[in-house]
Amino acid sequence: MKKLNYLLLCLLATTVLLSVISACSKEEGSKEEQTPIANLTPFLLPENSDVEMVGNTINFSIPSSHTGYGVDLKGNYISFNKGSITCTCKSGEDGGCSPITSSAGNGCLMTTCTNCELTRSSRTSGFDVELEEMVVFDMSIPTKKVKSVEDLKGKIMLPHQFVELDIIQEEIKKIEKEAARYPSERTKIAPVILYGYIVMLEVPEAYGISTISTVFYVCNCTGGSRGFCHKVNHGTYIYCDSRCKSCTMTATLKDEDFDSKEYVMEVSNHRISIL
Numbered sequence: 430m431k432k433l434n435y436l437l438l439c440l441l442a443t444t445v446l447l448s449v450i451s452a453c454s455k456e457e458g459s460k461e462e463q464t465p466i467a468n469l470t471p472f473l474l475p476e477n478s479d480v481e482m483v484g485n486t487i488n489f490s491i492p493s494s495h496t497g498y499g500v501d502l503k504g505n506y507i508s509f510n511k512g513s514i515t516c517t518c519k520s521g522e523d524g525g526c527s528p529i530t531s532s533a534g535n536g537c538l539m540t541t542c543t544n545c546e547l548t549r550s551s552r553t554s555g556f557d558v559e560l561e562e563m564v565v566f567d568m569s570i571p572t573k574k575v576k577s578v579e580d581l582k583g584k585i586m587l588p589h590q591f592v593e594l595d596i597i598q599e600e601i602k603k604i605e606k607e608a609a610r611y612p613s614e615r616t617k618i619a620p621v622i623l624y625g626y627i628v629m630l631e632v633p634e635a636y637g638i639s640t641i642s643t644v645f646y647v648c649n650c651t652g653g654s655r656g657f658c659h660k661v662n663h664g665t666y667i668y669c670d671s672r673c674k675s676c677t678m679t680a681t682l683k684d685e686d687f688d689s690k691e692y693v694m695e696v697s698n699h700r701i702s703i704l
């Protein structure tokens with residue numbers, strides 16, 4: 430009987446030990462999943478994109494339903510359907526800065542590298558052109574109304590480099606022309622979806638471009654103290670102009686058509702979070 434109890438005690442101890450080892454393994458796995466992705470690009474690759482990994486570069490081709498646009502180093506706009514992103518380690522061990530594409534976006538997966546640099550380029554007329562920034566537009570829906578806070582979650586704010594892009598200006602001017610029919614002494618800042626991206630427009634308070642609006646927003650440097658991060662009005666187009674390492678836009682939103690509750694929207698690295 431004592432021998433049986435001893436065996437049961439050993440079995441119980443072994444089970445507990447295995448549970449601890451399993452928990453530790455899961456914890457280590459979760460830590461690996463939390464490895465930081467640096468320099469997330471302001472676009473997700475659409476479904477049916479062709480993606481090829483070559484060394485420290487991801488080459489991609491997007492479907493005909495989408496169009497890529499880039500700004501080159503001279504400020505010129507370039508449209509493309511083939512592009513690439515490359516990750517280069519500037520500080521740390523080589524190989525610790527690898528390109529990655531996932532549901533969160535495209536960027537550089539940092540492991541043993543402490544400073545990953547991401548460069549981007551487009552393939553146009555058989556030549557690779559280095560770009561300052563690039564986006565991928567969903568051409569099937571030029572303009573879409575934001576109906577609820579849910580429409581903003583996980584969306585990407587359009588980088589301000591594309592404010593002068595002709596197809597963006599065409600849609601904004603259409604909205605401004607319509608908004609002029611609703612004169613008001615007071616204005617509001619309302620989000621709208623243009624080609625899959627969120628832009629913030631200042632419109633008359635009575636104009637129903639969106640059921641979501643905010644009367645103010647702030648821009649703060651959240652990474653590094655050098656430079657500045659301030660609000661800019663480009664006509665009705667509103668954005669944070671940043672010369673610091675990391676700039677975050679924060680706004681208090683009101684959902685007018687639903688419960689009239691207030692929500693806090695935070696935009697960091699072009700990504701929108703509802704807090």
